[in-house]
Amino acid sequence: MKKVMKRLVMFTPLFIFVVLGMFLFWGLNNDPTKLPSALLGKPMPKFELATLLNSDELKAEKDLVGNVSLLNVWATWCISCRVEHPYLMDIAKEGVHIFGVNYKDQRKEAVDWLGEFGNPYVFSLYDENGRLGLDLGVYGAPETYILDGQGVIQYKHVGVIDQRVWLEVLKPIVDQLKQQPVLAQGN
Amino acid sequence: MKFLLLSIFLLLGAPAFAAEDVYQFENDEQRDRFSELTYELRCPKCQNQNIADSNAPIAEDLRKEVSRLIKEGQDNETVVQFMVDRYGEFVLYEPRFNVKTFIIWLVPAILIFIGLIVILSVSRSRKQAHETKELNSQESERLALLLVNSNDEVGDK
Numbered sequence: 001m002k003k004v005m006k007r008l009v010m011f012t013p014l015f016i017f018v019v020l021g022m023f024l025f026w027g028l029n030n031d032p033t034k035l036p037s038a039l040l041g042k043p044m045p046k047f048e049l050a051t052l053l054n055s056d057e058l059k060a061e062k063d064l065v066g067n068v069s070l071l072n073v074w075a076t077w078c079i080s081c082r083v084e085h086p087y088l089m090d091i092a093k094e095g096v097h098i099f100g101v102n103y104k105d106q107r108k109e110a111v112d113w114l115g116e117f118g119n120p121y122v123f124s125l126y127d128e129n130g131r132l133g134l135d136l137g138v139y140g141a142p143e144t145y146i147l148d149g150q151g152v153i154q155y156k157h158v159g160v161i162d163q164r165v166w167l168e169v170l171k172p173i174v175d176q177l178k179q180q181p182v183l184a185q186g187n
Numbered sequence: 188m189k190f191l192l193l194s195i196f197l198l199l200g201a202p203a204f205a206a207e208d209v210y211q212f213e214n215d216e217q218r219d220r221f222s223e224l225t226y227e228l229r230c231p232k233c234q235n236q237n238i239a240d241s242n243a244p245i246a247e248d249l250r251k252e253v254s255r256l257i258k259e260g261q262d263n264e265t266v267v268q269f270m271v272d273r274y275g276e277f278v279l280y281e282p283r284f285n286v287k288t289f290i291i292w293l294v295p296a297i298l299i300f301i302g303l304i305v306i307l308s309v310s311r312s313r314k315q316a317h318e319t320k321e322l323n324s325q326e327s328e329r330l331a332l333l334l335v336n337s338n339d340e341v342g343d344k
Contacts, residue, residue, distance in 0.1 A: 035231060038275035104244070130248055137273040139231035139245050 008056075011089050037156035038137055044071075044136035044151050052102045052124040053112055059125055065151035066102050068177045069097035070144050070170070072121070072161075073133060075105040076113045078141040091166060092120035095152040097172070100124030105132045147171065148177045210254045217257050224253050224266055229278050237280065 039045070044061040051057045064071065072088060074081040089154075092098050100121035102110045107126060114124075127133055136145070146155040153172050157165065212218045225239035230246040238246040238253070249270065254265045268276045282288045322330065 035275060035277050038271065038273060082323060134248055134252065135273060137231075137275070139274065 012183045017030045022044055033139040033156050035139070037153065038144075039153045040156065043130070044147065044153065047132045047135065048090075049125040049127055049132060052100070052107065052114070052126045055126070057123075059123065061151060064099055066149060068149055068174055069122075070174075071099045071101060071142045071147055073101045073136070073138050073141050073145075074124075075103045076109045078103075079103065080160045081090070081142045082117075083134050084142050084162070085120070087162055087166065088120040089118050091161075099137075099147075100138055101132060101136075102126050103138060105129065123183055124163055129153050144170070145175055146177070150179070210250070212254070212258070220263060221254055221257055224257075225250055225262060227280050228253070228267070228270055229280050231274050231278060 046061055046065055047061050048058055050060055074084075088098060098121050100123070102124045104127065107128075110124070112124075114121075125132065130138070136143075142160060144157045144161055146157075147154050150156050154177060155170070157170060159165075161170065210221060212221065222239065226237055228238045228249065230236050230238045230241040230243060230249070232243045232245045233241045236243075236246070238249045240246075252269070253266055256269060261269075267279070276282060276288075282291065284292050
């Protein structure tokens, strides 16, 4: 018995090393700049903002309800947003509902940008001072939220949406959410 | 020595005043709470800085919010909860004790406990090694014989 114990004690460093190694390996594949959203499963925060294209047209959180949709936070000062933009145009053409949040931007520059590169958004909210962005927990653009048909936040993606992200991450969630109301009605 | 002490104290004081001068408060208590809170809250974009230290735009927005909430008369807990509701517990430099974080709170205690056990068992086995054992009659006879023999050998030379 004592011998077995001694053997075990001899192996403790190895054991510690393996556990530490597992932690470090996990850390390698874990991007610390991507934070989980604190708003998952919660409804859109309340807001009342004008749209980018029409400063008299006020929108509120209830205007995002109805369809499974993407809420894309963008700005003209955000270089990655320019990278992402053509792909948003593509998926908007496929019929994906995308709402925009024009985050801490100049109205004129943003309008010009949409004129130049195209407008993939159903509408963009003009969040000049970043108030809505703060309530959403935005910490850098681009960020994209998936809203279900009831306007509840179901997912947050930080960074550029490209084909890989859309097909592997976002689209499966969107498709699954689109199934849900049908199922609920069936029951 | 005086110079050394002075420079140490200056270094200690510096971070607390980093972002203070921009905001006007009604009284010192509010100002103190502001520097305390911005010191405790972590910047979500620039992850190794608190929001007092960082000049990222998001840190500036969060400082503005902290000062607004303080001026509205909110207590520290409300301000912290406001940030946690939006940015998650990540913004707390001192994580709360819950299911997700219990391990980081308990690990030091567990390690100290393991360390104590190791120290105790090592010192006990050492003690055992040092204890002198009584020789039985056979052994003492053999010892005597050995001693006599070795004396003889020395005598021969």
